[in-house]
Amino acid sequence: MQHYLFIDRQLLLTADNRVPEADGSPDGALIFSLDDGIRCAAAISKGSEGLHPVDLRASYDLLPLTDYLRAGKAAELLYWQEHHRYCGKCGTELEPKTELCRWCPTCQTELWPQLSPAVIVLIHRGDEILLVRSRTFRGSYYGLVAGFVEFGESLEECVRREIREETQLEVDDIRYFGSQPWPYPQGLMVGFTARYKSGQLRLQADELATGGWFNVHHLPTIPKPLSMARKLIDNYVRTITNKTSPL
Numbered sequence: 001m002q003h004y005l006f007i008d009r010q011l012l013l014t015a016d017n018r019v020p021e022a023d024g025s026p027d028g029a030l031i032f033s034l035d036d037g038i039r040c041a042a043a044i045s046k047g048s049e050g051l052h053p054v055d056l057r058a059s060y061d062l063l064p065l066t067d068y069l070r071a072g073k074a075a076e077l078l079y080w081q082e083h084h085r086y087c088g089k090c091g092t093e094l095e096p097k098t099e100l101c102r103w104c105p106t107c108q109t110e111l112w113p114q115l116s117p118a119v120i121v122l123i124h125r126g127d128e129i130l131l132v133r134s135r136t137f138r139g140s141y142y143g144l145v146a147g148f149v150e151f152g153e154s155l156e157e158c159v160r161r162e163i164r165e166e167t168q169l170e171v172d173d174i175r176y177f178g179s180q181p182w183p184y185p186q187g188l189m190v191g192f193t194a195r196y197k198s199g200q201l202r203l204q205a206d207e208l209a210t211g212g213w214f215n216v217h218h219l220p221t222i223p224k225p226l227s228m229a230r231k232l233i234d235n236y237v238r239t240i241t242n243k244t245s246p247l
Helices: 065-083 153-168 228-242
Strands: 002-007 010-013 030-032 041-045 052-053 116-125 128-134 145-148 170-182 187-198 208-215
Touching: 002 065, 030 065, 041 065, 065 170, 116 153, 116 170, 116 228, 145 153, 153 170, 153 187, 153 228, 170 228, 187 228
Parallel strands: 002 041, 116 187
Antiparallel strands: 002 010, 010 052, 030 041, 116 128, 116 145, 128 208, 170 187
């Protein structure tokens, strides 16, 4: 069984950057699998003898994709368990019911892990795309307009709202691109493209440090391949290069 162990929110790997394996599971471990059905264990480690800690995002460059995805799910499950110890209705300490479900023995409430969906959108205008730098970014790279979905709105409505709030622009031709789990800590990132329609760019100052239109052949520093932002950017660059449809 592969063990996805964390200490101080960092993933523990072997000296040759592999996920440790062992028979059985550590005490208090959460057992899970992806759609391949292979059982894995997620646990908070009490020590790191023979292992070294790696930031979860940095593990993307070290691990096979499947191991990175498993590590992300492990991190999300551990975060969820840590932050959902007590029943929100009556305050009783929750107990495990299934591998994923926790329940309240007093009022019988069941709790399941929940995601926070967010949209991210590449706005295009011919050979140009809109890139922005959030005030929360660590580093000087540029990314795309993004934000969390609010109650009562569709994904497409969220795309329009976030673009208006952050840039004052109007768009059309909103198209779904793809999605990816984003375990930082419990996200689902849903990617879209949208065509510039009208408006003059005015950035939301409290959210964005800078931004502007960039020709796809002369881009600034952009996110690493791990992110949905990079996948959207790379796809549109190929689109312009090959003169094909954005999707």
